[in-house]
Amino acid sequence: MDIASVLKVENLTKRYRSGERDLTVLDHVSFEVETGTTCAIVGPSGSGKTTLLGLCAGLDRSSEGAVFLNGVNLNELDEDARSRVRNQYVGFVFQNFQLIPTLTALENVMVPLELRGERGVQPRAEELLKRVGLGDRMDHYPVQLSGGEQQRVSLARAFINRPKILFADEPTGNLDAETSEKITELIFDLNRAAGTTLVLVTHDLDLAGYTGRIIRLKGGKVVADERVEMLDA
Amino acid sequence: MAWRDSRAHRSRLLLFMASIILGIAALVAITSFGESLERAVDDQARTLLGADLELRSAEPFSTLAESVIDSLGGAQSREIAFASMAYFPKSGGTRLAQVRALSGEFPYYGELETIPSGQGARYQAAGGALVDQGLMRQFGVAVGDSVKLGTYMFPVVGELTKVPDQAGAGMTIAPRIYIPLNLLEQTGLVRFGSRVSYRVFFKFEPGREVANLAEQLENRLRGQRIRIETVESRKETFGAVMKNLYRFLNLVAFIALLLGSIGVASSIHVYIKQKLASIAVLRCVGAQIRQTFYIYLIQAGVLGLIGSLAGAALGTLIQTFLPRVLDDFLLVEVDFILSGTALLKGLSTGLVMTLLFALLPLIAIRKVSPLLAIRASYESDAATRRDPLRWVIYGIIAVVVVVFAVSQTREWLYGIAFAAGLAIAFGLLAGMAKLLIWLVQRFFPRSWSYPWRQSLANLYRPNNQTLVLMLALGLGTFLITNLFLIQDILLRQVAASDSGNQPNLIFFDIQVDQNEALGQLVHSKGLPVYQNVPIVTLRLKSIRGREVEAIRDDSTSSIPSWALMREYRVTYRDTLINTEAITAGTWVPEMPPPADTVLISLESGIAEELQLGVGDDLVVDVQGVPLNARVGSIRRVNWQRVQPNFFIVFPKGVLEEAPQIRVLVTRTQSAESSATLQQAVVEAFPNVSAIDLTLVLRTVESILNKIAFVIRFMALFSILTGLIVLVAAVVTTRFQRIQESVLLRTLGARRELIRRILAQEYLYLGLLASLTGVLLAVASAWALARFAFQASFQIAWLPLLSIVLLVVGLTVLLGMLNSRGIATRPPLEILRAEG
Numbered sequence A: 001m002d003i004a005s006v007l008k009v010e011n012l013t014k015r016y017r018s019g020e021r022d023l024t025v026l027d028h029v030s031f032e033v034e035t036g037t038t039c040a041i042v043g044p045s046g047s048g049k050t051t052l053l054g055l056c057a058g059l060d061r062s063s064e065g066a067v068f069l070n071g072v073n074l075n076e077l078d079e080d081a082r083s084r085v086r087n088q089y090v091g092f093v094f095q096n097f098q099l100i101p102t103l104t105a106l107e108n109v110m111v112p113l114e115l116r117g118e119r120g121v122q123p124r125a126e127e128l129l130k131r132v133g134l135g136d137r138m139d140h141y142p143v144q145l146s147g148g149e150q151q152r153v154s155l156a157r158a159f160i161n162r163p164k165i166l167f168a169d170e171p172t173g174n175l176d177a178e179t180s181e182k183i184t185e186l187i188f189d190l191n192r193a194a195g196t197t198l199v200l201v202t203h204d205l206d207l208a209g210y211t212g213r214i215i216r217l218k219g220g221k222v223v224a225d226e227r228v229e230m231l232d233a
Numbered sequence B: 001m002a003w004r005d006s007r008a009h010r011s012r013l014l015l016f017m018a019s020i021i022l023g024i025a026a027l028v029a030i031t032s033f034g035e036s037l038e039r040a041v042d043d044q045a046r047t048l049l050g051a052d053l054e055l056r057s058a059e060p061f062s063t064l065a066e067s068v069i070d071s072l073g074g075a076q077s078r079e080i081a082f083a084s085m086a087y088f089p090k091s092g093g094t095r096l097a098q099v100r101a102l103s104g105e106f107p108y109y110g111e112l113e114t115i116p117s118g119q120g121a122r123y124q125a126a127g128g129a130l131v132d133q134g135l136m137r138q139f140g141v142a143v144g145d146s147v148k149l150g151t152y153m154f155p156v157v158g159e160l161t162k163v164p165d166q167a168g169a170g171m172t173i174a175p176r177i178y179i180p181l182n183l184l185e186q187t188g189l190v191r192f193g194s195r196v197s198y199r200v201f202f203k204f205e206p207g208r209e210v211a212n213l214a215e216q217l218e219n220r221l222r223g224q225r226i227r228i229e230t231v232e233s234r235k236e237t238f239g240a241v242m243k244n245l246y247r248f249l250n251l252v253a254f255i256a257l258l259l260g261s262i263g264v265a266s267s268i269h270v271y272i273k274q275k276l277a278s279i280a281v282l283r284c285v286g287a288q289i290r291q292t293f294y295i296y297l298i299q300a301g302v303l304g305l306i307g308s309l310a311g312a313a314l315g316t317l318i319q320t321f322l323p324r325v326l327d328d329f330l331l332v333e334v335d336f337i338l339s340g341t342a343l344l345k346g347l348s349t350g351l352v353m354t355l356l357f358a359l360l361p362l363i364a365i366r367k368v369s370p371l372l373a374i375r376a377s378y379e380s381d382a383a384t385r386r387d388p389l390r391w392v393i394y395g396i397i398a399v400v401v402v403v404f405a406v407s408q409t410r411e412w413l414y415g416i417a418f419a420a421g422l423a424i425a426f427g428l429l430a431g432m433a434k435l436l437i438w439l440v441q442r443f444f445p446r447s448w449s450y451p452w453r454q455s456l457a458n459l460y461r462p463n464n465q466t467l468v469l470m471l472a473l474g475l476g477t478f479l480i481t482n483l484f485l486i487q488d489i490l491l492r493q494v495a496a497s498d499s500g501n502q503p504n505l506i507f508f509d510i511q512v513d514q515n516e517a518l519g520q521l522v523h524s525k526g527l528p529v530y531q532n533v534p535i536v537t538l539r540l541k542s543i544r545g546r547e548v549e550a551i552r553d554d555s556t557s558s559i560p561s562w563a564l565m566r567e568y569r570v571t572y573r574d575t576l577i578n579t580e581a582i583t584a585g586t587w588v589p590e591m592p593p594p595a596d597t598v599l600i601s602l603e604s605g606i607a608e609e610l611q612l613g614v615g616d617d618l619v620v621d622v623q624g625v626p627l628n629a630r631v632g633s634i635r636r637v638n639w640q641r642v643q644p645n646f647f648i649v650f651p652k653g654v655l656e657e658a659p660q661i662r663v664l665v666t667r668t669q670s671a672e673s674s675a676t677l678q679q680a681v682v683e684a685f686p687n688v689s690a691i692d693l694t695l696v697l698r699t700v701e702s703i704l705n706k707i708a709f710v711i712r713f714m715a716l717f718s719i720l721t722g723l724i725v726l727v728a729a730v731v732t733t734r735f736q737r738i739q740e741s742v743l744l745r746t747l748g749a750r751r752e753l754i755r756r757i758l759a760q761e762y763l764y765l766g767l768l769a770s771l772t773g774v775l776l777a778v779a780s781a782w783a784l785a786r787f788a789f790q791a792s793f794q795i796a797w798l799p800l801l802s803i804v805l806l807v808v809g810l811t812v813l814l815g816m817l818n819s820r821g822i823a824t825r826p827p828l829e830i831l832r833a834e835g
């Protein structure tokens, strides 16, 4: 397998059992994402985007098919081993921010590294928070921050472990237009600076337009896979 | 609508309810028990006295009294009771016992229960003794063996298992031996100076007005120092004691209920917080404030009602166990009853408490803005806190608590004092809890590794129930620890008197002609004589020129009649002993014989009761000889030493020729040497009795254990309620925890780490709560030791440590049991959980 593709999805199928019937949410989805590129997964609500992202990050097990993350077949790992892979190679940004309410902004950013048992990570967390423009809000708790600010914190957290790949599930879905734009800029700036591979889930075609590739999902199937010439690449 | 809304959370609501169940159960159990106790006392009042009428005196009945007794008729029974050494030749054991020499068929109601049965009716004819079961067991005595009282050997014809007028606890303190009155002479025990009580029991033919009779007797026996006891008067004294016990237990049950109510309030608080969004949505679609408010109020009401019903059912069940728990303190057979008032009281208290405590968080609903549906905001908190309605509810709760306490104690002052004490206890616990939380936050160990910090931070999570849990668990810990510490203080205090060179064996009832020989006997065993004190008995004749009878009959005088009429056992000496200190006047060591006014020294407590000060005059009657005395000094006496102390001390040179007996105080080094000495003394001087400190110590311990058992039984309700509140709290915040655990897993945490964070959180909680409880308990025990018992205070660290460990262990165990599955939720859920 070519290590140039950090993420490889093969015939990925996910079925949910709802009552008597099986519901196929993902239907033999295959694609590869090369290291250092950006990619958007778009599709209407309910088309299986979140499910796909979750499977790519090893948050759930597929019904059929395989996911290779950084060359490792996630199917062959147990829960804790997949957690370790996530901790090492993956960054996450969620639609609803998902900060730990009992920790300050700074502490939230430090969590991924601290989970590894690393010490002395505060300076790096502070630096990242400054990068996202929250240098003066480090000791604030999530409830004291606006939605946009919370998403910046979660961005800082996503980048602190220098991930190989960043998964973002509708990162601007809960934000107003103006804030969305700023967050989008930040994501791409940070991504570019760190050379991270970005997989972005959205139903916002404008946002998708910033990426180098758009995978269209509908009814659990890939209906289109377009590569765009990056103007500024 | 209220019902539909509760659908999603019904199982959780059940738990909220559980916190009220135990409190109501305790309340209903105690109330029904109290009612059946009252009924039992009514039904069995005759057995409490064993007769229709009893006349009692500390001296043989005078000829006048005897003629009155003769004229009364009915069946009569005589009893002479005193303390004496019982000696069991089989094992050589000897111990102080209550001897009751009886003639006639007393008890007329109830019976002396024995093994083999029926011996209560036969021992008099058989010329044998009935001996207390505990005493027989202690010395390995069986029916058929013998017991020596004084100079007479009685065959033991029965083992006493129950007497009508003494509860189990009393039997431990003063084990009884019944002998036939006609054999009393042969024992040679009732001698000059012995403390003896003489009784006559009457049984009248039905229809005789005993109350009238008692009133007449009161007049006919005036000035005779005879106490008249009827079934009614006995019932009153006994009933008063039982009522106090019952009210005390009731208050303890109320604490459990209060704790449960706080649990309900906090559960509803969290519940409402989590529901704020849906409340806002309801408001958006046009629901009125009133409607939404009632939806939740009805939910809380139904919750309280079901909880109270379950509690009442459980309480009725528990009621059946109470007589067994209280066995050692009950004189009557208490039957199970289904008490309507108890059920009604339980139900209404439960409902009122739930509604009141539910209102506290519920009034927040009135302030929920529909805007919340669009945008989560945390500003509502401050507004609620300023809500005047909140203070109104606090006020009502305070009133309800006071009303309850007053209705239980039947006295305004006590009721209010209880409520205030409760408020202070809760306040202190809450304050202490807050302080600890603050300290931890303030000195947050930033350098600790992540799981430690995260679990600590969890204690401050929004909607956290840390304070409530610390209250609930802390109060339970406090109750148990406090109980333990007080018990420990009391035991240590008794034990302390058995240390060093403190006397530990006292011989009393020594006749003057035996004194020298007894002293030699003690010396011959190589033991010291610490004190050899003369005792003279006397009565007060007049104080400050007024006859004591006149003062007694004067309704404006507040001097208690026991202090006026009692027999005083006084001594004379020329020095103070080490338990005494002069607080006023001057100590007079000796008075040359032709003194017409003797300067005596009064103990400060009795001086206060008699309202006497230095320089006041009084006349005492020493065995018929009047003697003028004046208060020369007031002494403070430390009564906690096991040695003879006296209310009144005479100087040397006055009472030497008066009839007297002596007391001898010594110290033995071991239980064996004490036993051998007592044996030798009993053999040589059968009328001399001994108080052995080790025995006292053991008795105190066993009585304390019995009391502690009862209190612990009640405290259990508070502790269980605390644990239920804990479970409810864990379940309530479960959703939040799942979310967080899933997030951490997404970020790469292993399951084990998440479990560790959870476990550590409960560890902190248990630690903080138990430390709060233990610290407060230590503080209050210290205060009690310092001010109430005047004892030195030492802390037994090991038991305290085990209490802390136990509470922490339980907290972690229950917390983890209820958090099962949290660490294993598939992390994908996090992506679906929409804001």
Ligand SMILES: Nc1ncnc2c1ncn2[C@@H]1O[C@H](COP(=O)(O)OP(=O)(O)O)[C@@H](O)[C@H]1O
Pocket (backbone or CB within 6 Å): A016, A017, A018, A023, A025, A043, A044, A045, A046, A047, A048, A049, A050, A051, A052, B832
């Ligand atoms: N646990 C589940 N059980 C049954 N169906 C599910 C489950 N999770 C998701 N689905 C279904 O899978 C489909 C895809 O969901 P999702 O991946 O969240 O879509 P998207 O993110 O594109 O909006 C939806 O129709 C949803 O109802």
Ligand SMILES: [Mg+2]
Pocket (backbone or CB within 6 Å): A049, A050, A051
């Ligand atoms: Mg989605």
